[in-house]
Amino acid sequence: MTADGTHGKIRLIEENCTSCMICARECPVWCIQIDSHTEVDPTAPAQQTGRGMRPRTRNVLDRFVIDWSLCMYCGICVEECPFDALEWNGAHVAPRPSLDALSFGIDELA
């Protein structure tokens, strides 16, 4: 539930997102698409692994799309995100001239 009580648009708080894929897997209508890659984290010390010392890596989010033409505003993704990277963001998105234009990326979801 939001302060204004809507199940409308959803905001992605990009810096909180770890690309963990949980929301994409839990979404009942498969409308969240995520691309990410792994990068060595130069600031973190190396760690002991089963295969010896390895540099630490972290996931970097490349693409995060919610397709509003499929989303049913159930809020499962908002509930399930373990990193509070998704939150309600006011009214539904306005109509668009095409279905493609209803797919919002990282910038439009901010």
Next chain:
Amino acid sequence: MLSTRSSRGETSLNKDSMTTKSIIEPTEWVDRARAAREAGYTFFDWLDCVDELPVEQFRVVLGLQDATAVPLQLECRIPRQEPVLDSLREVFAGAAWAERELADLFGIRFRGGDPRRVLLPDSYAGYPLRKDEILGARAVTGWPGAKEPGDEAAAAGRRRMVPPGVPDPEVWGDRAADAAPASPAEVAASAAGGRVRRARADRARGERARGDRAREDRAREDRAREDRG
């Protein structure tokens, strides 16, 4: 107040919700509902069904209330292969609506009920709330959740994610032509989603590869024989 002791004596009183539950025989379904109504449970609240796979049965549950909204639940189990139950419409006329829904969604047949469909078009084949119902469109759509974080599928180990509703191709779809059709329980279990062993996919690939190797071996032997001959 109505005695809720069933013929099998399986009566339970859930203290928190104060719901009285009775498990009864399908043969006493209508009689027990009528007795409940006469005992004061005059409000038909709901009728629903549970597909109990891997147990080959459906559980049909009737929810009734009396004037003070004390709930009563009557449950019976019917076999999945022969899901037939007597209609409650002569006891509670409104039950016919709920029975039509259960007929559409679970394929329960209500003897003496209203046979018309209520939710699904006549052209729809199958029963969407049965656990072995295949979500066909999902089988041919790429699942966004199949990717691993960081997208390093190769590093993801031996277990991969599969979406719910899409069965293992070896169970449904690519099943070997000479294999007996998968049982409903097998289909339902393979379509539960979550993390599964890669072995499934690997096995199929492995069998193909073994077939190729066997063909290559035979070809090599043939060539060797020709060379000798």
